[in-house]
Amino acid sequence: METKNNNSVPKILVFSTEKISDPAIDLAGLLKLHYPATAYTIDIPCSSAIKPRWILHAFEKGFDGVFIAADGTDCPYGESCSEKTAKIMSDTQKMMKEKGIDPVRLKMAAICSICAEAFVNHVKSLAVNLSKSK
Amino acid sequence: MKKKKIGVYICHCGGNISDYVDVEKVKNSVKDEEIVFLATTTMFACADSAQKEIENDIRDNNLDGLVVASCSPKLHLITFRAVADRAGLNPYNYVHANIREQCSWAHSDDKTGATEKAIQLVKGAIKRVYESEALEQITIPAEKVMAVIGAGIGGMRTALDLSSNDIEVYLIEREFFVGGRVAQLGELYNTEETGKELVTRLYNEVKKRKNITLFTGAEAIEKSGSIGNFEIKVRINPRYIKETCSTESLEKAIEVCPVEVLDEFNYGLNKRKAIYKNYDSEYPQLPTIDMDNCTKCGECEKVCSEIDFSMKEEILPLKVGGIILNTGFNSYEPKKGEFGYDEIENVITLPQFSRLIELQKDNKNFVYNKKKIKNIAYIYCVGSRQANIPDGNKYCSRYCCTSNIHKAILAKKYFPEINNFHFTRGIRTYGKQEVFYDESSKQGDIYLQSYIDHLPEVKQNGNRITVKIIDYLTSNKEMEVDTDLVVLVTGMVPRENKDLVNVFKVPLGRDGFFNEIHMKLRPVETVIDGVYIAGASQAPKNIMETMSSSSSAAAAASAVLSKGELSLEPTLAVVDPDACNWCDKCTEACPFNAFTKVEHQGKQVALVIEANCKGCGMCLPVCPTNAIDLIGYTDNEVESLIDGLMQQDK
Ligand code: SF4
Ligand code: SF4
Numbered sequence: 137m138e139t140k141n142n143n144s145v146p147k148i149l150v151f152s153t154e155k156i157s158d159p160a161i162d163l164a165g166l167l168k169l170h171y172p173a174t175a176y177t178i179d180i181p182c183s184s185a186i187k188p189r190w191i192l193h194a195f196e197k198g199f200d201g202v203f204i205a206a207d208g209t210d211c212p213y214g215e216s217c218s219e220k221t222a223k224i225m226s227d228t229q230k231m232m233k234e235k236g237i238d239p240v241r242l243k244m245a246a247i248c249s250i251c252a253e254a255f256v257n258h259v260k261s262l263a264v265n266l267s268k269s270k
Numbered sequence: 271m272k273k274k275k276i277g278v279y280i281c282h283c284g285g286n287i288s289d290y291v292d293v294e295k296v297k298n299s300v301k302d303e304e305i306v307f308l309a310t311t312t313m314f315a316c317a318d319s320a321q322k323e324i325e326n327d328i329r330d331n332n333l334d335g336l337v338v339a340s341c342s343p344k345l346h347l348i349t350f351r352a353v354a355d356r357a358g359l360n361p362y363n364y365v366h367a368n369i370r371e372q373c374s375w376a377h378s379d380d381k382t383g384a385t386e387k388a389i390q391l392v393k394g395a396i397k398r399v400y401e402s403e404a405l406e407q408i409t410i411p412a413e414k415v416m417a418v419i420g421a422g423i424g425g426m427r428t429a430l431d432l433s434s435n436d437i438e439v440y441l442i443e444r445e446f447f448v449g450g451r452v453a454q455l456g457e458l459y460n461t462e463e464t465g466k467e468l469v470t471r472l473y474n475e476v477k478k479r480k481n482i483t484l485f486t487g488a489e490a491i492e493k494s495g496s497i498g499n500f501e502i503k504v505r506i507n508p509r510y511i512k513e514t515c516s517t518e519s520l521e522k523a524i525e526v527c528p529v530e531v532l533d534e535f536n537y538g539l540n541k542r543k544a545i546y547k548n549y550d551s552e553y554p555q556l557p558t559i560d561m562d563n564c565t566k567c568g569e570c571e572k573v574c575s576e577i578d579f580s581m582k583e584e585i586l587p588l589k590v591g592g593i594i595l596n597t598g599f600n601s602y603e604p605k606k607g608e609f610g611y612d613e614i615e616n617v618i619t620l621p622q623f624s625r626l627i628e629l630q631k632d633n634k635n636f637v638y639n640k641k642k643i644k645n646i647a648y649i650y651c652v653g654s655r656q657a658n659i660p661d662g663n664k665y666c667s668r669y670c671c672t673s674n675i676h677k678a679i680l681a682k683k684y685f686p687e688i689n690n691f692h693f694t695r696g697i698r699t700y701g702k703q704e705v706f707y708d709e710s711s712k713q714g715d716i717y718l719q720s721y722i723d724h725l726p727e728v729k730q731n732g733n734r735i736t737v738k739i740i741d742y743l744t745s746n747k748e749m750e751v752d753t754d755l756v757v758l759v760t761g762m763v764p765r766e767n768k769d770l771v772n773v774f775k776v777p778l779g780r781d782g783f784f785n786e787i788h789m790k791l792r793p794v795e796t797v798i799d800g801v802y803i804a805g806a807s808q809a810p811k812n813i814m815e816t817m818s819s820s821s822s823a824a825a826a827a828s829a830v831l832s833k834g835e836l837s838l839e840p841t842l843a844v845v846d847p848d849a850c851n852w853c854d855k856c857t858e859a860c861p862f863n864a865f866t867k868v869e870h871q872g873k874q875v876a877l878v879i880e881a882n883c884k885g886c887g888m889c890l891p892v893c894p895t896n897a898i899d900l901i902g903y904t905d906n907e908v909e910s911l912i913d914g915l916m917q918q919d920k
Contacts, residue, residue, distance in 0.1 A: 165371035173383030185887020249777035
């Protein structure tokens with residue numbers, strides 16, 4: 137069951153990878169590039185490892201949005217990563233639709249280890265979109 | 271077994287965290303949770319005394335779980351795992367919460383929000399530690415072999431140090447000769463030795479070592495695998511000359527070659543042939559043929575039978591435990607018109623000036639472009655500290671002040687009648703090099719200074735070249751100097767390494783140099799385990815600094831590889847055989863062939879071959895029956911962390 141929280145600032149769960157996007161998110165902090173404080177990061181080894189059920193679990197628990205900071209072509213585990221993460225993304229969006237969760241609440245972008253600004257921009261714009269649809 | 275007694279430590283990090291996050295509030299929000307045995311704040315969790323206290327708490331209270339909320343795990347995850355370990359707690363029953371980089375710093379504009387987030391992050395960590403399992407690191411055999419990319423002075427230093435530690439080395443140089451930029455230098459500062467002499471000394475030492483194999487004209491073109499067991503492919507480009515060739519016939523071959531091109535070794539100050547060597551004592555001693563310019567006219571073949579145009583490139587697969595990139599730097603190439611470069615005659619760069627002195631030092635007069643040089647104007651910080659240019663290089667290259675002043679002293683030594691005028695933006699001959707500034711001032715060099723808003727102007731009027739400055743040192747008087755030669759004191763920029771960066775995926779910093787994990791804590795390691803960086807590939811560095819970082823990269827790599835085995839995170843996939851129906855989807859998804867089929871209670875199921883599994887987790891989402899978990903990232907752990915992040919105060 138989906139419980140939306142009442143807070144006005146949308147809560148976002150970020151799946152980020154230890155080797156590639158985590159350093160970028162850390163760098164954003166180091167550079168004091170601000171983004172909403174309601175974005176929380178979970179680190180995983182590779183963005184192709186995210187189980188759709190984890191994402192659905194986040195929505196069920198009340199997260200308004202989920203952002204996948206994907207490894208893209210920088211993935212240390214291989215070139216198939218982008219494709220595989222994209223598949224997870226589309227499979228999950230299908231499941232979201234079935235459960236009545238608006239698929240736009242799940243976003244993905246490749247974030248390289250120095251993409252601090254890109255990360256901040258993605259999270260900010262997801263937050264804006266989520267507030268609009270709230 | 272679920273944890274019952276957890277210790278939670280919330281770090282102030284001086285004020286780095288506590289200036290924005292109300293750490294007391296964080297503590298109070300979690301201290302009453304059922305499984306939290308103690309919650310406390312600490313000024314610096316990483317300090318020795320704090321570590322000792324945590325250790326004692328764990329031991330005295332028999333804690334079975336530990337959470338430290340502090341800086342990025344990149345810095346101190348290992349520190350606190352070691353604390354747990356010393357206190358007899360399994361290090362994997364420790365969870366790190368990043369409330370600095372990803373909280374106090376990122377949200378320093380929103381203290382309430384930052385505090386709220388810190389509370390949720392700590393709650394998440396507590397939930398996760400509750401689900402955590404005691405794990406053992408896994409040990410895998412590792413190749414005691416390193417690839418060192420770049421055989422400049424730094425790469426050779428790295429190779430020698432590794433070799434002394436009993437590690438076999440493949441030293442891979444893209445050029446056909448060793449020595450990199452330093453081979454181009456005459457007398458070096460702080461020693462009387464020349465660049466060539468230093469290169470020769472290192473090369474001779476490298477050749478003596480049985481466990482170093484040097485490849486020249488060689489490029490790494492592919493990398494796969496991971497720390498301890500990388501496989502790389504190296505392309506070896508042919509020299510087109512057989513090793514048995516005699517010096518005399520080669521000299522003849524060079525003489526008869528009709529092709530002449532600008533000599534990059536001398537930064538275009540003179541010409542060389544298509545078959546060439548940069549200087550007599552250069553190593554390896556064999557010349558090479560530059561195929562980009564060779565017309566295959568066959569003149570050289572007529573006088574030297576050892577020339578062989580049929581030589582082909584070779585691709586060599588190598589197995590190595592780790593890789594050290596020591597690929598050096600390029601000199602900044604000024605833009606057309608930047609301080610008159612490429613527009614006004616007699617405007618040259620520092621590396622050209624350095625070669626010019628080398629080429630002319632035995633002459634009576636100092637001449638460039640047929641013009642006798644008397645007054646030399648040096649313009650500093652060209653290509654460095656470019657606050658005025660969008661996307662310009664913001665850093666100070668730091669070696670160029672010293673290098674240039676040293677060259678100005680040398681120029682005056684060889685040609686006493688010259689006058690040196692230094693147009694600076696403040697001189698940075700730090701440390702032991704300060705003596706050169708002193709010496710140059712004593713020999714009568716004139717120093718003028720401006721700031722970024724009034725950079726010197728270079729103008730040409732007929733035969734006259736002038737440099738004008740509003741000189742800060744004389745209360746902003748306008749000064750103009752007539753010069754015969756303008757030297758642009760160019761800084762360092764990263765080597766053009768696009769292909770290499772693609773092969774090794776080493777992150778670059780904003781400045782384009784390779785990025786270390788942490789300047790102070792892990793200064794030669796990159797986020798790619800087993801790939802290290804050193805020398806000027808990392809940042810502008812002088813020779814001494816290059817040597818130190820090259821040695822430290824060798825030391826860091828040796829510490830990991832010298833045992834011939836490695837301890838790795840126990841992050842492995844596991845299959846629940848009861849849930850598995852052998853649909854084979856995981857085999858398809860795994861890039862490392864880590865699945866095999868086995869019998870389990872009368873049915874076929876998947877089994878993970880631990881030695882092959884890299885812990886990427888790519889197999890997790892594909893399993894239709896959710897039979898696969900990743901150790902350390904089980905459904906329980908991930909989902910309870912999510913629960914914790916959303917857990918509201920009771
Ligand atoms: S994907 Fe799942 S069910 Fe299919 S073989 Fe692999 S573990 Fe078994
Ligand atoms: S985690 Fe899964 S996909 Fe990745 S290497 Fe191990 S078995 Fe293969």
